[in-house]
Amino acid sequence: MKFHKEGYSTLAICVLFIFVANALIHFYFSENSYLIWAVYILSFLLFITIVQFFRSPIRKLTADDLAIVSPADGKVVVIEETEETEYFHDKRIQISIFMSPINVHSNRSPIKGVVRFFKYHPGKYLMAWNPKSSTLNERTTIVVENERGIPILFRQIAGALARRIVWYVEEGKEVKQGEEFGFIKFGSRVDVFLPLGTEIQVKLGDKVTGGVSTIAQLNI
Template identity: 50%
Template sequence: MKKRIRIHREGWLVLTGLLLLLFAVNLIIYIEFPAPAMAINTVLSAFILCFFIFFFRNPKRIVEIDDPSFVIAPADGTVVVVEKTSEPEYFGDERIQVSIFMSIFNVHANWYPVSGTIVKTVHHNGRHLAAYLPKSSRENERSTVVIETPGKTQILVRQIAGALAQRIVTYAHPGKECHVNEHLGFIKFGSRVDLFLPLDSEIFVQVGEKTTGNETIIARLNE
């Protein structure tokens, strides 16, 4: 597994705007205020810039798994749900739900959990409840992606905005061929990703376990 830290493409515009804003603020303080104020603001500006660079980090991860039935973690974070539940939006039946909560300190890029073909994508506007709450899967702003694997198994991936998240980016569209190691999208500032898998899937994670996107094996599909 090779890793190389980069800035995600979703962060470049934000970082550019932030740099311009910090430059303007520091220039005004330099002109209007004494040296101690300038020193304090410089330190504060450096901290803010470093945090945003940290948030938009984009580690290069290449998973090498020969078995296409494996479901790989779509996100960094903590597993907060592993349970059998109903999925009314697309499947209309019971599925195994695995949910990963991402704090603001986690990498917020999302990866495709399986290779296959995108069957459906839909974006729902909604609330911005704390992403770790169970009802956030139904009530929050969210983006749903259904993938059909080469073995004809369909799984659903749902990106969910949290209390701080203001934008969900999804690169999937119906008919697109997707592969593990590719980005599904990005969620800005605190969020969650749900997986809905067939009931006969073999689950390898449990509540409280930490996941690494595009590395941790979540489950094996029965195909």
């Protein structure tokens, strides 16, 4: 387990806030031991919350060209046939994974391949489970084509709490299956769009682990 690089600035601000808050409490309320201990406890809980949110577990994956691994930790909230209107402009199977604030928020590539398309969209911050969040919220769209020529689209979507999407990919670059491609701070969702006929291996409500859980299997 390690601390994610995206959390350094947040942790620094948290530590500074805790230091200033405790210093002020000791200066103005030095005789109120109940208040001092209450602030100690709240400070500890705040610190632990930030540390657990930006934790970055080390995971090992056995690569499989036909497997689609989960791009995020969280719960499967959507499995449906839908029209993908940004890149494919045809019908696809959509799987959506909701990440709560207690989940690991690094995002991992569901397949190995070359990035054929990338676009960042500024937008709103609707609740991540709102169907309109896929098209109205701040988001990125990434398409990776594997060695068999099969493109898979996945989309980072900011939620109501998320105010920053981070990505580490660019068009023309190769990504490995399970490799980290981005991060979303404080609550979010990832959508995956798969070819019709793909064998889905999860069901609604399933808990999945990014870079580890197989959510679907390509049929070739």
